[in-house]
Each structure stands twice: as structure tokens, then as C-alpha cells.
Amino acid sequence: MTPRTTRPDAPLLSVRDLRQSFRVSSGTVFGGRRSVRAVDGISFDVPRGRVLGIVGESGCGKSSVAKSILNIHTPTSGSIRFDGTDLATLDAAGWRALRQDIQYVFQDPLGALDPRMTVLGQVVEPLIIHGLGDAAERRARGGEMLEAVGLTGDMFCTFPHELSGGQRQRVVLARALVLKPRLLICDEPVSALDVSIQAQVIRLLEALKESLDLTIIFISHDLSLVRYVCDDIAVMYLGRIVEHGPTGTVFTRPRHPYTRALMSAIPVPEPDQDHETIILPGEPPSPFNPPPGCRFHPRCSLQEPMCRSTDADLEPMDAPAHAVACHVVHGRGTAA
Amino acid sequence: MTTLSVASKILRALITVFLLVSFVFVVLRLSGDPAIQMLGVDADPRALDAFRERWGLDRPIWDQYVSYLWNIFQGDFGHSFIGNRPATEVVAERLPKTLWLMGLTTIFTFGIGIPAGVYAALHRNTAVDRLTMGLTVASFSLPNFVVGIVLIMLFGVVLRVLPTAGSETWLHYILPVATMATADAAIFARFSRSAMLEVLSAPFMRTARAKGLLWTEAVRRHALPNASIPIVTVGGIYVGRQIAAATITENVFAWPGIGKLLVASVQNRDLAVVQCIVILVGVTMVVTNLLVDLAYGWLDPRTRSGESK
Amino acid sequence: MTTALPTDRKTWRVDLGDMPPSVLVSAAWVSLMAVIALLADVVAPYDYQDMDLLGRLKPPVWMDGGTWAHPLGTDDLGRDVLSRIIESLRISLFVALLGTLIGAVLGTVIGFTAAHFRGWVDHVVMVLIDFQAALPFIILALAVLAFFGNSFVLFVLVMGVYGWERYARIVRGLALSASSHGYAVAVRTLGANPVRVYLRHILPNMGSAIIVNMTLNFPETILVETSLSFLGLGIQPPLTSLGNMVGFGRDYLLTAWWIAVLPSIVIFVTTLAFSLLGDWLRDRLDPTLRGT
Numbered sequence: 011m012t013p014r015t016t017r018p019d020a021p022l023l024s025v026r027d028l029r030q031s032f033r034v035s036s037g038t039v040f041g042g043r044r045s046v047r048a049v050d051g052i053s054f055d056v057p058r059g060r061v062l063g064i065v066g067e068s069g070c071g072k073s074s075v076a077k078s079i080l081n082i083h084t085p086t087s088g089s090i091r092f093d094g095t096d097l098a099t100l101d102a103a104g105w106r107a108l109r110q111d112i113q114y115v116f117q118d119p120l121g122a123l124d125p126r127m128t129v130l131g132q133v134v135e136p137l138i139i140h141g142l143g144d145a146a147e148r149r150a151r152g153g154e155m156l157e158a159v160g161l162t163g164d165m166f167c168t169f170p171h172e173l174s175g176g177q178r179q180r181v182v183l184a185r186a187l188v189l190k191p192r193l194l195i196c197d198e199p200v201s202a203l204d205v206s207i208q209a210q211v212i213r214l215l216e217a218l219k220e221s222l223d224l225t226i227i228f229i230s231h232d233l234s235l236v237r238y239v240c241d242d243i244a245v246m247y248l249g250r251i252v253e254h255g256p257t258g259t260v261f262t263r264p265r266h267p268y269t270r271a272l273m274s275a276i277p278v279p280e281p282d283q284d285h286e287t288i289i290l291p292g293e294p295p296s297p298f299n300p301p302p303g304c305r306f307h308p309r310c311s312l313q314e315p316m317c318r319s320t321d322a323d324l325e326p327m328d329a330p331a332h333a334v335a336c337h338v339v340h341g342r343g344t345a346a
Numbered sequence: 347m348t349t350l351s352v353a354s355k356i357l358r359a360l361i362t363v364f365l366l367v368s369f370v371f372v373v374l375r376l377s378g379d380p381a382i383q384m385l386g387v388d389a390d391p392r393a394l395d396a397f398r399e400r401w402g403l404d405r406p407i408w409d410q411y412v413s414y415l416w417n418i419f420q421g422d423f424g425h426s427f428i429g430n431r432p433a434t435e436v437v438a439e440r441l442p443k444t445l446w447l448m449g450l451t452t453i454f455t456f457g458i459g460i461p462a463g464v465y466a467a468l469h470r471n472t473a474v475d476r477l478t479m480g481l482t483v484a485s486f487s488l489p490n491f492v493v494g495i496v497l498i499m500l501f502g503v504v505l506r507v508l509p510t511a512g513s514e515t516w517l518h519y520i521l522p523v524a525t526m527a528t529a530d531a532a533i534f535a536r537f538s539r540s541a542m543l544e545v546l547s548a549p550f551m552r553t554a555r556a557k558g559l560l561w562t563e564a565v566r567r568h569a570l571p572n573a574s575i576p577i578v579t580v581g582g583i584y585v586g587r588q589i590a591a592a593t594i595t596e597n598v599f600a601w602p603g604i605g606k607l608l609v610a611s612v613q614n615r616d617l618a619v620v621q622c623i624v625i626l627v628g629v630t631m632v633v634t635n636l637l638v639d640l641a642y643g644w645l646d647p648r649t650r651s652g653e654s655k
Numbered sequence: 656m657t658t659a660l661p662t663d664r665k666t667w668r669v670d671l672g673d674m675p676p677s678v679l680v681s682a683a684w685v686s687l688m689a690v691i692a693l694l695a696d697v698v699a700p701y702d703y704q705d706m707d708l709l710g711r712l713k714p715p716v717w718m719d720g721g722t723w724a725h726p727l728g729t730d731d732l733g734r735d736v737l738s739r740i741i742e743s744l745r746i747s748l749f750v751a752l753l754g755t756l757i758g759a760v761l762g763t764v765i766g767f768t769a770a771h772f773r774g775w776v777d778h779v780v781m782v783l784i785d786f787q788a789a790l791p792f793i794i795l796a797l798a799v800l801a802f803f804g805n806s807f808v809l810f811v812l813v814m815g816v817y818g819w820e821r822y823a824r825i826v827r828g829l830a831l832s833a834s835s836h837g838y839a840v841a842v843r844t845l846g847a848n849p850v851r852v853y854l855r856h857i858l859p860n861m862g863s864a865i866i867v868n869m870t871l872n873f874p875e876t877i878l879v880e881t882s883l884s885f886l887g888l889g890i891q892p893p894l895t896s897l898g899n900m901v902g903f904g905r906d907y908l909l910t911a912w913w914i915a916v917l918p919s920i921v922i923f924v925t926t927l928a929f930s931l932l933g934d935w936l937r938d939r940l941d942p943t944l945r946g947t
């Protein structure tokens with residue numbers, strides 16, 4: 011692989027003030043449309059060779075972040091830079107080339123595979139799309155990749171429905187990695203699999219990360235998994251990042267009340283240990299109609315008057331690279 | 347159903363009617379000089395000029411379109427060049443014959459088809475059931491004119507008991523109505539059978555039995571009303587089939603209705619009459635579909651309250 | 656209808672042993688008709704236009720006065736009924752085949768267009784589908800033939816329009832559901848352009864739905880064609896169709912019933928065979944289409 015890096019110390023991916031709104035039809039001719047802000051002004055960096063975990067409840071916008079980066083949905087505003095290139099400036103050809111560098115692994119491996127194409131055919135297809143190699147070379151590369159993810163030659167000519175869930179996800183991984191991407195976005199890559207299979211696929215992902223020199227964004231609602239896999243963690247709530255920092259810091263010293271509630275819900279190995287589960291009151295508010303001020307305030311035990319009127323931005327904490335978006339944690343709140 | 351969804355359904359129906367009328371205008375214009383189309387190639391040049399002036403054919407196309415719409419709106423569809431009478435008058439004269447034919451057919455279709463289907467569903471896998479199903483498959487492949495020819499052969503030529511052309515006596519009604527009802531009764535039998543089977547296997551039927559309701563009572567009170575919903579939804583398709591079937595059947599039996607008039611007008615290129623019939627049929631279909639749509643919302647309580655899709 | 660894509664590739668394999676007898680017979684009949692239509696010039700004993708005014712209204716061979724010279728008798732102009740049926744069969748099947756193919760391509764393209772562009776394009780297509788459904792096809796065909804006059808090419812095109820809205824509706828639904836999630840998005844994120852996604856991935860996956868619709872559309876097209884020809888507004892002499900033969904033979908039901916009745920039987924048996932075959936294919940290939 012030829013490194014295309016310009017500045018080795020600069021982050022591979024840099025997201026600034028990303029917003030993503032969807033217009034949703036209400037269903038009748040006269041009904042008009044409503045807007046949902048799935049992602050509402052988030053910023054983060056992914057340094058080279060590291061794994062960033064994005065966690066949060068379903069509907070918090072974590073998948074929308076991935077889809078914005080991949081331009082499955084064009085961002086409403088904000089900038090995304092990959093290796094110094096602003097993605098908004100890319101034309102169709104630029105995007106085609108970029109697709110080699112950024113790859114996506116889907117949650118549902120069966121849905122992500124064409125039911126009428128053989129396993130080898132699926133893995134070779136990216137090479138055909140990007141016009142790499144001749145037919146024999148493509149088959150060789152596809153075969154190597156399939157072996158690298160742990161599939162044997164007798165499976166190359168089977169169809170997706172003949173494989174197990176874990177095997178399908180390996181095929182999806184092989185298809186994503188055959189182009190030798192630099193950034194891999196995994197959207198709930200193992201949540202559709204049995205727990206025993208999950209561990210296998212995660213170990214495979216780790217091994218491939220080392221051998222292929224990957225940078226990974228790992229999206230999941232499963233905190234124990236994220237703690238195991240990721241170097242950094244961003245916690246999302248209703249389209250915003252509320253806490254961001256190194257995995258160790260965020261897990262041992264979570265500061266945002268939402269993060270603390272999430273962490274307290276992780277099952278612990280020794281149940282007799284002193285462990286208090288924080289139960290959040292209420293449901294997450296509708297993204298159609300987010301509360302004013304800090305979005306978390308209706309469910310927050312620490313809320314102060316300021317929280318109800320002014321939104322909180324990520325601000326650095328004392329620990330390195332740790333940032334939290336909370337007025338109370340930063341010693342304000344009563345001021346307003 | 348909300349007022350909003352009713353309003354939007356009516357709006358869609360109006361748009362469809364508007365499209366239909368516009369479609370006829372466009373096709374008419376594409377096909378040549380409307381004056382000659384309407385009055386005939388050998389028409390008096392002064393009549394042609396008068397026609398052009400009356401329909402404003404010397405004016406710009408959008409202006410013509412607007413006045414065309416206005417004329418249609420007022421019920422002026424132009425003159426049939428056969429007899430030089432308003433097209434609407436020619437069509438109205440033939441309409442009762444077709445309505446009689448379709449009305450009688452409907453009585454027989456429903457009167458035979460639905461009970462047969464319900465009976466077949468209640469006696470599943472018996473000889474009656476299999477006969478009904480076999481007949482329906484065959485009827486899909488039997489065009490009306492073939493049924494008509496076979497009936498004429500049988501009752502007109504071999505047995506010589508029934509008249510095969512015209513509409514003078516009630517005896518004349520038998521063969522055309524039989525021709526149209528055969529196919530549709532079979533289709534309705536099949537449809538009501540599957541609707542009935544679906545309802546019979548529904549959980550609420552088991553509940554009705556379990557709470558001690560007699561089977562016949564359960565069928566009457568729960569199964570039949572629920573099975574009627576899908577039967578109503580095919581009402582639009584049924585009217586469409588009836589119109590198509592009447593067009594063919596009237597020509598087999600020389601029945602003096604709209605269908606025979608349409609075919610004769612197409613052969614004579616009497617475009618004012620063709621245009622009038624096409625719009626009449628289209629509006630009938632749109633109104634039927636609208637009524638079915640509304641009736642469906644009214645019959646099915648699940649869509650009655652709250653927003654329907 | 657449901658828009659789930661069939662996922663099991665194995666269903667494509669057709670096992671002769673699984674066919675019920677009625678379907679086997681249908682398949683045999685359809686094959687026979689296809690062979691006869693293809694080899695019409697070789698199989699037909701006479702040219703279908705050859706007249707023999709001295710041998711008019713000869714009955715079929717099994718009736719008094721029938722001879723093996725004209726196994727199915729002759730018509731009012733002394734033309735061989737068997738030869739005319741063979742030629743009519745050829746034309747009716749040819750028109751139905753062309754019409755079905757045109758309809759499938761037209762409907763598929765429109766369906767994909769609606770699904771790809773969405774927004775107002777999709778709305779326009781849906782209104783057109785409504786409009787098509789609002790007018791019985793035979794009335795539409797009669798109107799077009801009235802306004803433009805009849806020609807063979809126009810007639811075939813009109814037959815091609817028949818049924819387009821069903822393909823459009825099926826293809827639009829399947830393309831919408833396929834492109835919104837799953838492998839279509841996956842392939843797009845690999846860098847494939849929309850044409851590749853539609854042609855290489857979505858189209859093959861809806862292939863069975865389209866083929867099933869074609870086999871169901873084919874006999875219906877035969878019925879529409881023969882009905883219009885019966886009314887004298889379809890295939891025009893000197894060409895002949897099964898519907899034409901019935902239409903012209905109707906006047907001779909009293910004296911020479913075979914002219915009208917024999918082609919009627921061919922129409923009935925052939926469309927029945929195609930329908931049975933189509934129903935069976937639908938149940939085998941695409942259970943999701945049942946009841947539409």
C-alpha cells in the first residue's frame with residue numbers, strides 16, 4: 011500500500027459542526043413536511059491508526075454520522091475532511107476514488123449482500139467497480155481476502171443464504187477490506203450475531219486492524235464491546251456529542267450525567283461490589299421536537315435553570331483529551 | 347378517516363378526470379384537423395369554416411384548450427356527423443340498454459357468485475368447491491366473445507330456443523346476460539371464497555366458537571361482515587371488467603347499447619361520439635374507485651378513526 | 656402487495672417431476688403451439704390466402720362431406736381452415752409476445768425512473784398509473800385506434816402499452832425497498848454508479864417478479880388482441896388473427912359453425928394453458944405475488 015499521507019500527525023478524519031436534517035412527509039397531500047435534526051452540530055477527530063467508538067441509544071444519530079461521512083445522505087451543513095481533503099468539494103469522480111479509502115460495514119450482513127451473487131463474486135465486485143486488475147488478479151485478491159477473514163475455499167461459490175450469520179459478516183468485512191481502505195466505519199457490526207460469534211468477529215477485526223493499518227470508527231450501543239475495542243469514545247445524545255475522551259478516562263471517570271447513567275447500566279462481573287445503577291426518568295424526547303437548552307435536562311438529576319435555556323458545548327476537562335458538554339460539571343448552571 | 351384524507355382522495359379523483367379530458371384533447375389534436383375529424387372529409391367547406399370558428403381553431407392552442415375544457419364542462423361534446431345530432435344525445439339514447447344489461451348481470455353475478463364462494467369456503471375441498479375453483483380458472487381464459495359464440499351455437503343454432511340478436515323482448519336478455527355473468531360470477535365466487543377462508547381462520551372466529559356461539563351464528567355475525575370488506579375493494583375492478591365485457595358482448599349479440607355504439611363510431615371515425623363515451627367511461631371509473639375507497643374506510647373500523655394511509 | 660425480495664436462488668431450478676399433471680399438459684400444449692407457430696410455413700397444408708371458390712364451406716373431416724384434403728374444413732371463400740388457424744396462431748402469439756416484451760421494458764423503465772428520481776417524477780408516475788387503472792384498457796385501445804386509424808405497427812404498440820402499469824408498480828415498489836437499505840446501499844458505498852446498481856443487483860433480484868408478471872400478462876394480451884380483432888378493429892385483412900376468424904365466422908354459425916368455433920377452442924385452450932403455467936410459476940418462484 012502506498013501511503014497517501016501528507017502530514018502524518020494530522021488526524022485522518024476531521025469533522026466540524028456537522029449537521030444532518032431529514033424532511034419527513036406526514037403522509038397526506040396537504041400535510042406538509044416536518045424536519046428532523048438527526049445530527050445537530052457535532053465535531054470530532056479520528057487520529058490515524060486509532061479506533062473511535064460512537065455510543066448512544068438507538069435514534070441518537072450515531073448511524074446518521076456514518077451516513078453523512080459516506081455521503082449516503084449529503085450533510086446539511088458542516089465540514090468533513092478526510093486526510094486534508096474537504097469532502098464537500100469532491101465531484102462524482104472524486105467520490106468514486108474516495109470510496110476506495112473509506113469503507114462501511116453494515117449491521118445486517120444478510121441484507122448487505124446481494125442474494126443472487128456468490129461469495130467470491132461479492133468480494134471481487136469492488137475491484138471491478140474501481141477497475142483494478144484483470145479477472146484472474148481480482149479472483150486471486152478476492153480469494154486471499156476471504157481466506158484472511160477465515161473463510162475456506164469451498165465456501166467461495168456459495169450464496170449468502172447458505173452461510174451462517176458470522177460467516178456472512180466475514181464476507182462483508184472481506185468486501186470492505188479488499189480495496190485496502192484507510193478508514194473503516196463499522197455500524198453495529200456484530201449486534202445481529204450471537205454473543206459467541208460476536209467475540210470471534212471482534213478478534214478478527216482487531217487482527218485485521220493491525221495487519222492492514224486501519225483507522226476505525228466503531229458505532230455501537232454495546233458499551234462493554236466498545237470498551238474492549240475502542241481507543242477513544244464519543245457519547246451521543248439526541249444528535250449531539252455530550253462526552254468525548256480516551257476510553258479509559260470515559261469509563262473510569264465519566265463526567266456527563268448521561269454517560270454516568272449509561273456506564274452504571276453495564277453489568278459488572280462481581281455483583282456484590284459496590285455498584286449503583288442510575289435509572290434515568292422518562293424516555294428520550296422526540297427528535298422532531300427536542301427540548302430547548304441542554305437536550306438532556308428533562309431527564310437530568312443535576313439540572314439547573316441555565317440548563318433549560320442554554321445549550322452546552324463540549325469543553326475540555328482536566329484529564330488529557332477529555333471533553334464534556336455540561337454546565338453543571340463545568341461549575342456553571344446557577345449563573346443564569 | 348379524516349376530512350383531510352377524504353379531501354385529498356377527492357382531489358386525486360379530480361386530477362385523474364382532468365388528465366383524462368386533457369388526454370383526449372391531446373390525442374384528438376395529434377390525429378389531424380379536428381374540423382375534418384369531427385365533420386368528415388367530404389364535409390361542406392362552409393360547415394368546416396363554421397366549425398373552426400365555433401371551436402376557435404384559428405386561435406392559439408392554449409386558448410383552444412381552455413375553451414375545449416369549458417365546452418366539456420358545459421356538457422358540449424360536439425356533434426355526431428351521423429344524423430348531425432349532439433354526441434351526448436346519441437350516447438344518452440343508448441345508455442339505458444347498456445345499464446339494463448350491466449344491472450341484470452350484476453344481480454346474477456352477485457346472486458350466484460357470492461353464495462357459491464361462501465358455500466365453497468364453508469365446504470372446503472368438496473366437489474362443489476373444486477368445481478367452483480375449476481370454473482374460475484377456465485373463465486379467466488374465456489373471452490366474452492367465445493362464451494357468446496358458444497351460447498349462440500347451443501341455444502340459437504342447435505336448440506333454437508332463444509333469439510341471438512337484438513333487444514326487443516325479455517328473451518333477448520337471456521344470452522347476453524348469461525355471457526357476461528358466467529365469467530364474473532366465477533371470479534366473484536373465487537374471490538369471496540378466499541376472503542371467507544381468510545376470515546374463517548382468523549383468531550376472532552375461534553374466540554367466537556370458544557365463547558359458545560353457534561357456528562352458523564358466528565359465520566353470520568362475524569365472518570360475513572369481515573369478508574365483505576375485501577369484496578367491496580374489488581368493486582372498481584368489477585365495474586371496469588363490466589364495461590369491457592359489455593363492449594364485446596353487445597357486439598356479439600347486436601345489442602343496441604353504448605358498446606355497440608362505440609365500436610360502430612370507431613369504425614366510422616365518429617370522433618365526437620368516441621370522445622363522449624371515453625370521458626363517460628373514465629368519469630364512471632373514477633367515481634367508482636373513489637366510492638370504493640371511501641366505502642373501504644367506512645367499512646373497516648381500523649381506518650375509520652385516525653389517519654388512513 | 657408486499658415488496659419483499661425473494662432471496663432464495665434455488666427456486667430458479669425447475670424440476671419437471673414437481674409439475675402437477677395439469678401444468679405438464681399445459682406446458683406440452685404451449686410448446687406444441689410455439690412449434691406450430693414457428694414452423695407455420697412448413698406445417699400448414701395450404702397458403703392461408705388460397706381461395707377455392709368451388710370448395711366453399713366444406714365441413715371438417717369427421718362430418719358428412721368432409722375430406723382429408725381439408726381436415727378442418729373450408730371457410731366462406733373456400734380457404735383451408737386448418738391453414739388459417741395455423742397462420743392466425745402465429746400472428747396472435749407474435750403480437751402477444753411483442754406486446755408483452757414492450758410492456759415489460761416500458762413498465763420496468765418507468766418503475767425504475769420513479770424509484771430513482773422520487774419527488775415529483777414519482778408523483779407523476781403514480782398519477783399516470785392511477786389514470787391507466789381508471790380506464791378499461793379495451794376502451795383506451797378503441798379510442799386510440801379511432802383517433803389514429805389502424806395500422807399493424809400502431810396496433811402492436813397499443814398492445815405493448817397494455818399492462819405497463821403493473822410492471823411499473825411492481826418494479827417501483829421493489830426498487831424503492833431495495834435501494835433504501837441493504838445491498839443496494841452497500842454496493843453504492845463501494846463506489847458503483849446507479850446504473851450498475853440497478854442493472855447488476857436490483858434487476859436480477861426482481862427478475863422472477865417480472866418474469867412471473869410476463870407469463871400472466873401474455874395470455875391476457877392474447878385475449879385483448881383477439882377481442883379487438885373479433886370486433887374488426889385489431890389485425891386487419893389480409894393478415895389474420897384467431898379473433899378475426901371468430902369475428903368473420905360468426906355470420907356462418909348456422910351453416911358452417913367450424914369457421915368460428917374451432918379458432919375459439921384454440922384461443923381458450925392456449926390462454927388456459929398459459930394461465931395455468933403462469934400461476935404455477937408464480938407460486939413456485941414468487942409466493943409474495945400471490946393474490947395481487
